[in-house]
Amino acid sequence: MSIAATQKRGFGAFLWDYLTTVDHKKIAHLYLFGGGFFFLLGGIEALFIRIQLIKPENDFLSAGLYNEMITMHGTTMIFLAAMPLFLGLMNAIMPLQIGARDVAFPFLNSLGFWLFMFGGILLNCSWFLGGAPDAGWTSYAPLSIQSPGHGVDFYTLGLQISGAGTLMGGINFLVTIVTMRAPGMTYMRMPLFTWTTFVTSVLILFAFPALTVGLFLLMFDRMFDSAFFDVALGGNTVIWQHLFWIFGHPEVYILILPAFGLFSDIFSTFSKKRLFGYTAMVFATILIAFLGFMVWAHHMFTVGLGPVANSIFAIATMAIAVPTGIKIFNWLATMWGGSITINSAMLWALGFIPSFTIGGMTGVMLASAVADYQYHDTYFVVAHFHYVIVGGSVFGILAGIHYWYPKMFGRILHEGMGKAAFWIFLIGFNLTFFIQHFLGLMGMPRRYWVFLEDQGLDTGNLISTIGAFLMGVAVIILLINIIYTAVKGEKAPADPWDGRTLEWAIPSPPPFYNFKQTPLTRGLDPLWIEKTEGKGKMTPAEPLGDIHMPDGSILPFIMSLGFFVAGFGFIYQVDHSAWLLAVFAGIGTALICMLIRSLKDYHGYHIKKEDLEREAD
Amino acid sequence: MSHDHSLSPEVMPQEPEKATLEGKNKFFGLWFFLGGETVLFASFFGTYLALRNSTAGGPTSTDLFGLELVFIMTMLLLTSSLTSVYAMYHMKNNDFKKMQLWLAITAFLGMGFLGCEIYEFAHYIHEFGFTFRSSAFGSAFYTLVGFHGGHVVFGLSWLIALMVRNAKRGLNLYNAPKYYTFSLYWHFIDVVWVFIFTVVYLMGKVG
């Protein structure tokens, strides 16, 4: 066990440790905690939406509050839940899979997390300060320009701050994979989860700047009277739609590719087989990312871009089904003839295949521009994207949590509860969303707060609401499971699943320096190679020596706090110019932190060879 | 401490910016960041191009822009790019004093550029009443050029902090990557300016 963690410490020290940590594993805990918190929040918002729609002309929520619910549900789930949860898993596992001791920029890693967290908190503060954003998660202008109050202001600033954090995370992962792979870990030997982390980070790098610009334009229009979307002064509202979707469509792949990667790892581990078509899987991932950049206008078929543009984007969109199909078949072929273990992680992976395939199929239907005029803004679309995002990303996150829980927290989640949660969730998920395809085809528009009686929509909506509650029950079971495991869960061995990749070659949870000696990789699935050749553990690539570790720092926290304060300043300076003080104070704090960071030398420290030798293996 | 020695070796390696893992990380990190910045500025350029004729009855680009000042600004920034190349040349030759000198020249040229830009904006506002709020064209123009100016300000602060901090310490493997990444950033600012003077000013003048 690690040197520092063995002593008992007070809560203050524990808190300080997490506030200042630059250890990728602890930052992963923070991401999982933060993302998990927002996931619950988004889930509660979803339940409110479904309660409102449980019967015709319900008055559970007012129209305005309903608009705030749908906006915050979408925004929270995409930006503050799904993405951070994936970033958490990437942080926890990717460096282990490539045999690295940390990420390339530990300081930036911590800054990225705190920016995300404060951005998310800023966005959610809007609930208590006169109302949440209510222009939909896409926040189309001119609706978002006309929206009264400060709701949409919180949207722009909150997402701007958390988006900056995500961009840092992306660059950090890219550099880590480029420079910090262990000896022998060539690109074509990297586990699929590492590969998808890489490709996802590329997408983050190129997609987020477009959102940054879009949010700036929206912010300037709302707060500083510029005229980007003001048609009277020559503005053009379609600019927002383009910028938003140039970001927004790659964002969809940012949410699904990491899930593809971790499913690949799970299928091959629990089938005890090498991943079928490894090379094809890698190239399919790259191809999906490449095509994913050229299809954004399929969200805008009804804007009136014209038949040529619509046709091009329709065909490009349909083309994505090809690499995705390659992946589905490769997963099936990986399991074919394998010695399959079915546990909760594998169940989520198995449940993913049919769910995601349904979502992919409706995706191809929606890609047909002519048919889309019928589907557009109906519940058919809602059903489609929930099948891919819940059936793909959420199943992926849950599979990843079950699979890597022992590695991240040193204990194994309870199998019985895991399986129960899966089945209840699967049933609830299909009840909720399958029926929505038909509600949509019958003409029920999305984002409407009520529907009328006797239009054939009553039963479908009731079933959908019941399903939503079943998903809620499953999430509660998962929470109980996590608490139960923390209290009396089974302690995990280093390699509970008979794993194939490097993360299973070190203790669970790993010591803070990860690898005592950097491992030598001799092929794909390096640990499995050593197991089949009778050795069972990795050959070190270096003699035991001092290990260089980075210094912890409180600066990322303070810097993010500065931006948080500045965010409030920007939002309220419209009402009273005294709030500009908050802007200057906040930005000033952040800049001073940056200055300290650049003036002070951070050489890190060394763990002495003798200390490493003293520790039990 | 052992690392102090390893960061200031007797013989400097040929590429001091990439000699340590931290240096290599910074090198790649900044390059990748520039990849993202490309998209950021492309989005601003796209917005500008979409709105360049939306003057709402206010002054147009042909009315506003004069070529003389823009030419001077371009020369200042292009030259500052060359001077930072000279600074990196001296870094590779391990001549710290000359490197600092060339960087100081770079900083002065950058400040000159910034001064011209402030004068230019003030000129448009006072002479033409052309502001951020007067039309969609105005918003797009000030946002695009202003974000570039903001990058220059940030770059200058970065450079001055670096020069002051290391003035007495000389070059070592800890700060060489910092200098090198600054120079990459500075070149990128120049790249963006090349497109600004071409797309905004020259094309705006042509009409």
Added chain:
Amino acid sequence: MSENTNTNSVNSFQKKRNKDEMKKQLISFALMIGFTIIAFTLVATKAMDKMFIIPVILLLAIIQVAFQFYYFMHMKDKDHEFPSMMIYGGVWAAVLTVATLLTIAWW
């Protein structure tokens, strides 16, 4: 600590190579300045029709930027495969973005 930073510690071969590199960079600078002057002159003198001027000055800008990337920023050197990949990726996304916003309503 800083006292060992004298010029003698760089060997003469490397020095020569650095010098050659510097020469190339000076030539590219001269070309860049030349292109800039051509572009400004074309616009100032209205030497050509609008239809021609715009593509010409854009081309000059692109060549100039290529010099900046490949010579000033050393993208031509080894170890720059990933940087060029990411820059070209960014350029690709940039071209799509600009093309779209330029035409907005498309065909």
